[in-house]
Amino acid sequence: MAGNQHQNHLVVSVGNAMQNIRISQQNFYLDTPNLPQGRVTCVALSERADMVRDALRKRGITVQKVPASPDLESSVASHADMLFYPSSAYRWFCGSIEFEHSLKSFLNSINSQYVSVHSPYPTDCALNAARVGKFLFCNPRTVSAALLEDAKRNACVIVPVRQGYTKCNTVPVTETAILTEDCGIAKAAARAGLDVLCIEPGFVRLEGYPYGFLGGACGKLSKRELAFAGDLSKHPQAGRICAFLEQHGVHAVSLCDGPLTDVGGILPLQEKRCVRAGIGV
Numbered sequence: 556m557a558g559n560q561h562q563n564h565l566v567v568s569v570g571n572a573m574q575n576i577r578i579s580q581q582n583f584y585l586d587t588p589n590l591p592q593g594r595v596t597c598v599a600l601s602e603r604a605d606m607v608r609d610a611l612r613k614r615g616i617t618v619q620k621v622p623a624s625p626d627l628e629s630s631v632a633s634h635a636d637m638l639f640y641p642s643s644a645y646r647w648f649c650g651s652i653e654f655e656h657s658l659k660s661f662l663n664s665i666n667s668q669y670v671s672v673h674s675p676y677p678t679d680c681a682l683n684a685a686r687v688g689k690f691l692f693c694n695p696r697t698v699s700a701a702l703l704e705d706a707k708r709n710a711c712v713i714v715p716v717r718q719g720y721t722k723c724n725t726v727p728v729t730e731t732a733i734l735t736e737d738c739g740i741a742k743a744a745a746r747a748g749l750d751v752l753c754i755e756p757g758f759v760r761l762e763g764y765p766y767g768f769l770g771g772a773c774g775k776l777s778k779r780e781l782a783f784a785g786d787l788s789k790h791p792q793a794g795r796i797c798a799f800l801e802q803h804g805v806h807a808v809s810l811c812d813g814p815l816t817d818v819g820g821i822l823p824l825q826e827k828r829c830v831r832a833g834i835g836v
Contacts, residue, residue, distance in 0.1 A: 582825045584644040584662075587824065588686040589727040595776045597662075597825035599654075601633040601798065604818035607784045610810035611821070616776070619661065619824065622653050626673035630763035634819025636722040636771055637670055640682040641822065643703050650682050662824070670699045680719035685770070686711070688730030690747055692740060694719045716743050717832075722820065723768040732803045734796065736769055752799040754792045760816045767817025775805075775822025782808040785815035 595718050600608055602620040611618055621639065623632035631637050638650040647665060649655035650672030661667060672681045677697040684702060686692035691711040695703060697719040706713060714727045718724055726734035732750040735741050741753035748827060754769070761767025773783045782802060786809045787793050797807050 563591065565615060575802060576831060579699065579830050580827050581830050583828050584665075584825055585641065585823055586644050586661050587688060587730070588641040588643070589775065590730060590778075591775055591823045591826040592825040593828045595826050597823075598774065599635040599639055599658075599822040599824055601635060601819045603633050604784065604816075606813075607816075607818055607821065611782075614776070617825075618770065619654075619658060621819070622657070624651050624672070626650075626671075627673050627679055628763070630761060631679075631767050631819065634723075634771065634817075635822045636820040637679060637683060638819075639704060639720050639822060640684060640686075640722075641824065642686075642702070643709060646705065647704055648682055648705075668701060670701060677719050680721075683720050683722045683724035685727065685733075686721045687725070687727045687733055687744075687749070690744075690749070692716055692721050692725055692743065694721060712747070713797050714743050714747050716740050720768065723771045723817070725770045726773055726781070727775070727803055728800060729803045732799075734799065739801040750803070752795065754795065756788050758792075758815065760814050769815070771817035771820050772815040775823055776821075777810065777826075779805055780808050781805050782810050782821055783815055784810060784818045786811070787815065811816040 559708055576706050585591055597617040599619045599621055602622050608618045621633045621635045630831050640648040645666055647667045648670050649667050650670050655667050671679050680697040681699040684698050691706045692714045695715050717739050724735055724737040724740055733744055734752050736754055736756040741751045744751045757766045759767040759769055773781055776782045787807050800807055
């Protein structure tokens, strides 16, 4: 938890006494990965996503740049969804020692564990799991054993899928709703009781590949905002996507111009919450 940004004071009547209520806004690590409840103040993002980084900073969001790993293919070498998995508020997994050190120097009280992530497939998928509320979507054959054990300790419901790049292909909308381009993930999510919109793959740019994934082109900036790396309106299924989001009380935010681009996701790390303290007067 970081320090206060600002404080307000209210004086209210409680029975026959008066009480001074102090309301402060403080930074907290997310209790549930990917799904902030307050306004996001810090994210993890590829060091190469310049336009997205600038747009986030204009919104007052601190960006922790994920450095390129020499162990991954160039196009995805700095992708947060390949190199980073936040398990809980104070426990994270990192596939980059450099990024792990950077996080520890900026964020306090973090217990992180290094996991080797390197090309080719499937060893580049060790941290590619999607946490959606109590559910963890992953391919148990490719994801790190340490990550699986951690999920079990956190009482997560493991939803096995064949897709190794699970996080790249999954957009957490709420604790009970996702977007995906992968039919296998969509079917598994529906069986688990989640609401799912499965869209046609493609239409997301990723250098060196025919196309990227929608999960790598977005991330939540608050409970009600899902931000996209690029202009969502340029996606041929933008109408379906926006309608699905609105059904779940979420609206889309396009951070920059141009087609959607897979930047490895925008992973929220910290959010702002109100804290109240009562002092009798």
